[in-house]
Amino acid sequence: MINLAARDIGHHLVRFIFTGIGLGLLIGVTLTMAGVYRGMVADGRAVIAASGADIWVVQKDTLGPWAEPSSIRDDLYRSLAGLSGVAEAANVAYLTMQVQINGKDVRVMLAGIEPGALGEPAQVTAGRPLLRSHYEAVADEKSGLLVGDVVRIRRHEYSVVGLARRATSSSGDPMIYISLKDAQEVQFLKDNDSLIAERARTTANPAINRPGVPGLLDAVVATQTSSRNVNAVLLRLAPGYPAEEVKAEIGRWKHLTAWTRADMEDILVAKLIATSAKQIGMFLVILAIVSAAIVAFIIYTMTINKQREIAVLKLIGVRDRSIATMILQQALALGLIGYVVGQVSATLWAPFFPRHVLLEPGDALRGLVVTLVVCALASVLAIRAALRIDPADAIGG
Amino acid sequence: MLNPTANKEVAIRLSGLTKTYGQGANAVHALRGVDMTIHRGEVVGLVGPSGSGKSTLLKCLGAVIEPSGGHIELGGERIFDEQAGGWQIDDLRALRRDRIGFIFQAPYLIPFLDVTDNVALLPMLAGTPNEEARQRARELIEALDVGHRVGVRVSMLSGGEQQRVAIARSLVNHPPVILADEPTAPLDSTRALAVMRILNDMAQRYGAAIIVVTHDEKIIPTFKRIYHIRDGRTEEEAGEGREFTS
Numbered sequence: 001m002i003n004l005a006a007r008d009i010g011h012h013l014v015r016f017i018f019t020g021i022g023l024g025l026l027i028g029v030t031l032t033m034a035g036v037y038r039g040m041v042a043d044g045r046a047v048i049a050a051s052g053a054d055i056w057v058v059q060k061d062t063l064g065p066w067a068e069p070s071s072i073r074d075d076l077y078r079s080l081a082g083l084s085g086v087a088e089a090a091n092v093a094y095l096t097m098q099v100q101i102n103g104k105d106v107r108v109m110l111a112g113i114e115p116g117a118l119g120e121p122a123q124v125t126a127g128r129p130l131l132r133s134h135y136e137a138v139a140d141e142k143s144g145l146l147v148g149d150v151v152r153i154r155r156h157e158y159s160v161v162g163l164a165r166r167a168t169s170s171s172g173d174p175m176i177y178i179s180l181k182d183a184q185e186v187q188f189l190k191d192n193d194s195l196i197a198e199r200a201r202t203t204a205n206p207a208i209n210r211p212g213v214p215g216l217l218d219a220v221v222a223t224q225t226s227s228r229n230v231n232a233v234l235l236r237l238a239p240g241y242p243a244e245e246v247k248a249e250i251g252r253w254k255h256l257t258a259w260t261r262a263d264m265e266d267i268l269v270a271k272l273i274a275t276s277a278k279q280i281g282m283f284l285v286i287l288a289i290v291s292a293a294i295v296a297f298i299i300y301t302m303t304i305n306k307q308r309e310i311a312v313l314k315l316i317g318v319r320d321r322s323i324a325t326m327i328l329q330q331a332l333a334l335g336l337i338g339y340v341v342g343q344v345s346a347t348l349w350a351p352f353f354p355r356h357v358l359l360e361p362g363d364a365l366r367g368l369v370v371t372l373v374v375c376a377l378a379s380v381l382a383i384r385a386a387l388r389i390d391p392a393d394a395i396g397g
Numbered sequence: 398m399l400n401p402t403a404n405k406e407v408a409i410r411l412s413g414l415t416k417t418y419g420q421g422a423n424a425v426h427a428l429r430g431v432d433m434t435i436h437r438g439e440v441v442g443l444v445g446p447s448g449s450g451k452s453t454l455l456k457c458l459g460a461v462i463e464p465s466g467g468h469i470e471l472g473g474e475r476i477f478d479e480q481a482g483g484w485q486i487d488d489l490r491a492l493r494r495d496r497i498g499f500i501f502q503a504p505y506l507i508p509f510l511d512v513t514d515n516v517a518l519l520p521m522l523a524g525t526p527n528e529e530a531r532q533r534a535r536e537l538i539e540a541l542d543v544g545h546r547v548g549v550r551v552s553m554l555s556g557g558e559q560q561r562v563a564i565a566r567s568l569v570n571h572p573p574v575i576l577a578d579e580p581t582a583p584l585d586s587t588r589a590l591a592v593m594r595i596l597n598d599m600a601q602r603y604g605a606a607i608i609v610v611t612h613d614e615k616i617i618p619t620f621k622r623i624y625h626i627r628d629g630r631t632e633e634e635a636g637e638g639r640e641f642t643s
Contacts, residue, residue: 001521002517004509004510007514011508308505309508313507314490315493316493316494316499316518316566317490318518318522319522322522390461391461392456392459392462394499395455395456395461395576
C-alpha cells in the first residue's frame with residue numbers, strides 16, 4: 001500500500017522542510033531552556049562536589065556559606081577536627097565580587113582556601129595548585145584568565161598559577177581560588193583610609209584610650225586591622241561515619257549549624273534556584289503550548305487545503321483510519337524534523353551561552369517523546385476536521 | 398477484454414427510488430420515485446436542469462447518502478431496500494471502491510501521487526499487491542493513450558490528460574457501474590466528444606454501465622438512451638446515438 005503521508009510530504013517537500021525548520025528552532029529554544037535549568041543544577045552540584053567536603057559547618061541558624069552570609073571564628077576548625085569521625089577540617093572563605101579581566105568587568109566568586117587542604121579546586125587542568133600563602137590564584141578555565149596572567153583583587157595583584165575545570169559558583173560565576181589569608185583580608189579588612197579614620201575614632205574614645213590601662217588601645221586597634229573570621233569550616237569524614245550523627249554532634253555541642261552534602265544539595269539545588277527553576281518551567285510549558293499550537297495550525301491548514309482530495313479519497317473507498325493515519329504521520333514527521341533541527345541548533349548555540357547549558361541525553365529522549373506526543377495531540381484537530389469531510393462533497397458543486 | 402454479454406446483463410436497476418431531505422412542513426422531496434435500468438456496456442445520459450435532483454440521484458447511486466425509499470440492484474444484487482431496512486451492504490466504502498467508479502467534473506486526482514499510483518490506489522486499497530495494481534493501472538493508462546505520462550506527477554498533465562487518468566481510475570477495479578458527474582463541462586466541443594468516445598469505448602471494452610450526468614448540449618446527441626430528470630422524477634427517451642466525429 002502507498003504511504004499517502006510520505007507522498008504528500010514529498011509533494012510539498014520544500015514547504016514541509018521550512019516549516020519543520022521553523023518548528024525546530026522553537027524546539028531548540030525549548031531544549032536550551034531545559035539545558036539552562038540542568039546547567040544551574042549541575043553548577044550547584046559541581047560547587048559542592050569540588051569542595052570535597054562531607055559536612056559544612058557555618059554560623060548558627062544560617063544556610064551558609066553560599067546561600068546566606070555566615071561568619072565564624074577561624075580557630076573553630078581545631079575543635080571540629082577533634083570530633084569523633086572527622087578525618088579532616090579546613091577553613092574556607094567565599095565572596096562574590098567584580099574584578100577586571102582583560103579590561104572587562106567580570107563577576108567572580110573568590111574562594112579562600114588553605115593550600116593542600118579541603119576546598120581546593122577538584123581538577124587543575126593547567127599550571128599548578130596554590131602552594132604559596134600569598135598572592136597566587138587558580139582561576140576557572142572560563143574566567144578568561146591564563147596561567148601567568150596577573151589579576152588585581154582589591155589592593156593586591158595575584159599571579160595566576162593554575163586553571164581549574166568546572167570551577168563555578170552555583171550562580172555560574174567563575175571561581176578564583178586564593179589563599180585563605182588573602183581571602184580574609186579581601187573580605188574582612190578595610191582600606192587604608194578607613195583604617196586611619198577608624199584608628200583616629202578609637203584613639204579619641206576615652207573608654208578605650210585610658211591612661212591607666214596601657215596596651216588597651218593597641219589591642220583594640222590590632223583587632224581592627226586583622227581578621228580571624230571565615231565563612232565555613234569544611235569537614236571530611238572518616239570512612240563509615242554517618243554524616244547525620246556528626247552533624248547532630250556539632251549542633252549539640254558547638255552551637256554551630258552543620259549541613260551534610262544532601263542538605264547542601266537541597267539548599268543549592270532545590271532552594272536557591274527554586275524560583276529560577278519555576279521561571280524556566282513556566283517558559284517550557286508556554287513553549288510547549290506554542291509549539292503545539294503551531295503544529296496544530298500547520299497540520300490543520302494542510303488538511304483543510306486538501307479538503308477536496310480527502311472527500312475524493314473517502315468517496316473512492318479510502319478508510320477514515322487511513323486518512324487519520326496520513327495526518328498523524330505528517331504531524332509526527334513534522335515533529336521529527338523539528339526535533340532534529342532543534343537538537344542540532346541547541347547543540348550548536350549552547351556553547352555561546354554565558355552560563356553552563358547542559359544538554360543531557362535523558363532530556364533529549366524526553367524532548368523527543370514530548371515532541372511526538374505534542375505533535376500527535378496537535379493533529380487531533382486536523383483529524384477531526386478530515387473525518388467530518390463528507391465524501392458527498394466530491395460530487396456536484 | 399471485450400465483453401460479449403454487454404448490453405444484455407443489467408448493471409444497475411433502480412425502482413421507486415425516493416429521497417426526502419428534512420421532515421414535515423420543511424421536507425424537500427429531491428427524488429420522487431426514480432426508475433432506471435442500465436445494462437453493462439451502455440452509456441446513458443442523465444439530463445436535467447439545476448435543482449432537478451441529478452446530484453442527489455448520483456449520491457444515492459454512489460452510496461454516499463441513503464435513499465428514503467425504493468430499492469437499488471447492482472449487478473443483480475439488491476444493495477438497497479428501504480422495506481428491508483435500508484442498505485443491505487455493511488461496508489459502503491468497499492462497495493464504492495470495488496463496484497462503483499467515479500468520474501468528476503474536474504479530474505480531482507490526488508496531486509501528491511503520480512499518474513500510475515493515482516490509478517493503482519484503488520486496487521491497492523482493495524488488497525491487490527502493489528506491483529500487480531500498478532501493472533493493471535499501466536495497462537489502462539496505455540489504453541487511454543496517456544502511457545507516455547506514466548510516472549509523471551499529475552500536476553504536470555494537461556486538462557485532457559488528467560481527465561483520461563481520472564477515467565482510468567474509475568475503471569481500474571472493473572466496476573459494473575461508473576458514475577460520471579459532468580465530465581465534459583470544462584471542455585470544448587472537440588475534447589468533450591473525445592471524452593465521450595473514450596467513455597463509449599471503455600464501456601464496450603470493460604462492460605461497464607456508465608451514467609453521465611450532464612446538461613452539456615454538445616454531448617447529448619451522442620447518447621443512445623437518455624433519462625430526463627425533472628422535479629425528482631425521471632423520464633426515459635431514446636437518444637440520437639450520433640456517431641462521433643472529431
